[in-house]
Amino acid sequence: MPLSTQSEAGDDQYILVASLDNVRNLSNILKAITFKDHALFNATPNGLKVTVEDSKCLQANAFIQAEIFQEFTIQEDSVSFQVNLAVLLDCLTIFGGSTVPAVTTALRMCYNGYGFPLTLFLEEGGVVTVCKINTEEPEDPIDFEFCSTNVTNKVILQSDSLREAFSELDMTSEILQITMSPSEPYFRLSTFGNSGNAHYDYPKDSDMMELFQCTKTQTNRFKMSLLKPSTKALALSCKVSVRTDNRGFLSLQYLVRNDDGQICFVEYYCCPDEEVEEE
Amino acid sequence: MDCMVTGGNVKVLATSIHSLSRIGEELYLEPQEDGLALRTVNSSRSAYACFLFGPLFFQRYSSSKSSTFRCKMAVKCAQAVFRSLSSLEKTVERCRIQLNSEKSRLTFTLHCKHGLLKTHNLSFQDCESLQAVFDKESCGNILRAQPRLLVDTVLHFPSSLEEVSVSVSGEQVCFRNHVEEKAEQGKAMLTELSLTAEEFEQFTVGCPACVTFCLKEMRGLLMFAESSGLPVSLYFDAPGRPVILSLTESVLEVNFVLATLSEDSHPCNDNRNKSTEGLQNAAPPDDFMNDDIDSYLIAMETSELAPGGHGCVPPPPQDANMGQLRARATSEGEEEQSEEEMGRAPNKKFCSLFFGSVLPTPSQVTNLTLRSQEVLASDSENEEEDATLL
Incomplete structure (x- = not known):
């Protein structure tokens, strides 16, 4: 029996069905958090949250709201599964991920519940590909307990200006030091590499600073290797919010505008590398 | 030292550093009274490049009055300050360079659009002054052209080509790829371009000659010349004597001094006797003319060497001179070149083999090993010679 008929028949048995006219609206934002293979998908009636973690020190979340999807049907309050993100992305771009605006791949993503594979129907120009990706046992994501009430410093920047800095960062430096302060130097990124x-x-x-709310001088160091993946999100985004809390944890929130002008968010949390004496 | 560069000059400064990075691995920075000098020398010490930015190039320039302080650093580090040449013009408004010898700190401060401030504190080493001794004025042949002409000419040569030969006669100049061994010439592809005198702004041929030098360094200079739009002057005379590529402007002087192959290794010179005559005729009374590249190389080591010292340097036999220059290029290259560099610029000998045919025959391979061994041997002999020269 062809796979497509099987799925057509049992549409209501799926606990999650999400459809997109343009798969790039999903694949692009997933690329922004692709630095480890395992991604936890958590769907609620509000939308889809995809989480990737590294070394228990870094967590990236991509939020795709239900409104982004042309169809988003969920039978339960919360559905979680884990898949290999690299495999998923390969499937989503199976038609080559054409960048010509007129040519789009449509997606219908279905999940049957615990123990079932994630089924993808991809269609471009009348050609349909069906992909089934085995799901993995979902692992609980780390709670970074990053709470907005504990935020000491916050800036919102246009991504262009930060992009330039990140593209020029001295990668021989093991750490990136972020200083935020109500007085000079306000917001400073520092590297300490081989060349100085x-x-x-x-x-x-x-002009690039949209918001500046710093209450206390804070200097924190973060592993460059951990922050490096966030440049993918930075590249896609138009604005970025940089926040640190009283423990020195870093939150980077990227506002990403998709092909259709809709807004999605990507968020990175990172643990500080070590405490630095405050000046 | 404390100086400030503004507007389009920031890009000129940045391009000069990128241009120097094509030649050497270290950047020698020396604030002089007559301007800021940026210099480099390649690892085989066969090419030297110098940019001198006059005080008027800067919006503000002050060299330290007290002592002459100079330093060197990896050119990569300085390059990192000006990573993207294309966006530089749009983003950087001014650049301040401060050299504080007491704090041992070289600081580049870039004032960018939107108030963004980039501060690079570079580590550096103290060093001797790097100064090649050369005399453009004594050269018999001077060609000056717009950079475009030379860029278009060089464009025809494959990027893998290491050396180019330039020969001049009365009314024309000919650029051709240099093929190493006579035996391989039959198989090698030859590319040759002739330009007539009218294409040049200045075309002075005092002694018809054919010189062969590395193309890589010339490309480095052309990159800068093209960006700045300044005409390039070529000064040279006999094979074995350096060719000087030069750009001059009221606030800027650029000199690239490149070693040339000496006559014996010149397959392109079929009229060798004629050109030798030319050389003899053109030789000024100055002893400097009889000098060979070795003396330049020695002179490069330190500026403390009295210029008069050259007078007593006996001109070594020409073939020894050739052997040494070649040997330095190959042996040092093998040791010092990093892996990526090796990938880009393969060993000289191999390069010419690749020109001959895709795969060397076993006999060629044997020849090759034998040859390189010979050359290496001559290197050690010449080291003794060096000692006597010094």
Whole structure:
């Protein structure tokens, strides 16, 4: 029996069905968090949250709201499964991921519940591909307990300006040091590499600075290798919010506009590398 | 030292550093009274490049009055300050360079659009002054052209080509790829371009000659010349004597001094006797003319060497001169070149083999090993010679 008929017949047995006219709206944002293979998918009536973690120190979340999908039907309050993200992305771009705007791949993503594979129907120009990806036992994501009430410093920048800095960062430096302060240097990125050190200072009154709320001088170091993947999200985004809490944890929130002008979010949490004496 | 570069000059400065990075691995920075000098020398010490930015190039320039302080650093580090040449013009408004010898700190501060401030504190090493001794004015042949002409000419040669031969006669100049061994010439592809005198802004041929030098360094200079739009002057005379590529502007002087192959290894010179005559005729009374590249190389080591010292250097036999230059290029290259460099610029000998045919025959391979061994041997002999020269 052809696979397509099987699925057509049992549509109501799926506990999750999500359809997209343009698969790039999903694949692009997933690329922004692709740094480890295992991704936890959590669907609620509000939408889809995809979580990837590294070394128990870094967590990336991509949020795709239900409204982004042309169809988003969920039978339970919460559905969780884990798949190999690299495999999923390969499937989503199985038609080559054409960048020509007129040519789009449509997607219908279905999940039957615990123990079932994730089924993808991809259609482009009348050709349909059906992919079944085995799901894995979902692991509980780490709770970084990053709470907005504990945020000491927050800036919102246009991504362009940060993109330039990140593309130039001295990768021989093991750490990226972020200084946020109500006084000079306000917002500073520092690297300490083989060739010496480098500082990028953003004044609080810069055109690129949309919001500047710093209450206390904080200097924290983060592993460059952990922060490197976040440049993928930065590349896609138009704005980025940088926040640190009283423990020195870092939250990076990226506002991403998709092909259709809709807004999605990507979020990175990162543990500080070590405490630095405050100046 | 404390200086400030503004506007389009930031890009000129950045391009010069990128251009120097094509030649050597270390950047020598020396604030002089007559401007800021940026220099480099390649690992085989067969090419030297110098950019001198006059005080008027800067919006503000002050060299430290007290002592002459100079330093060197990996050119990569300085390059990292100006990573993207294309976006530089749009983003950087001004650049301040401070050299604080007490704090041992070289600071590049880039003031960018939107108030973004980039500060690079580079580590550096103290060093001797790097100074090649050369005399453009004594060269018999001077060709000056717009950079475009030379860029278009060089474009025809494959990027893998290591050396190019330039020969001049009365009314024309000919660029051709240099093929190493006479025996391989039958198989090698030859590319040759002739340009007539009218194409040049200046075309002075005092002594018809054919010189062969590395193309890589010339490309480095052309990259800068093209970006700045300044005409390039070529000064040279006899094979074995350096060719000087030069750009001059009121606030900027650029000199690239490249070693050339000496006559014996010149397959392109069929009229060798004629050109030798030319050389003899053109030789000025100055002893400097009889000098060979070795003396330049020695002179490069330190500026403390008295210029008069050259007078007593006996001109070594020409073939020894050739052997040494070649040997330095191959043996040092093998030791010092990093892996990626090896990938880009394969061993000289192999390069010419690849030109001859895709795969060397077993006999060629044997020849090759024998040859390189010979050359290496001559290197050690010449080291003794070096000692006597010094």
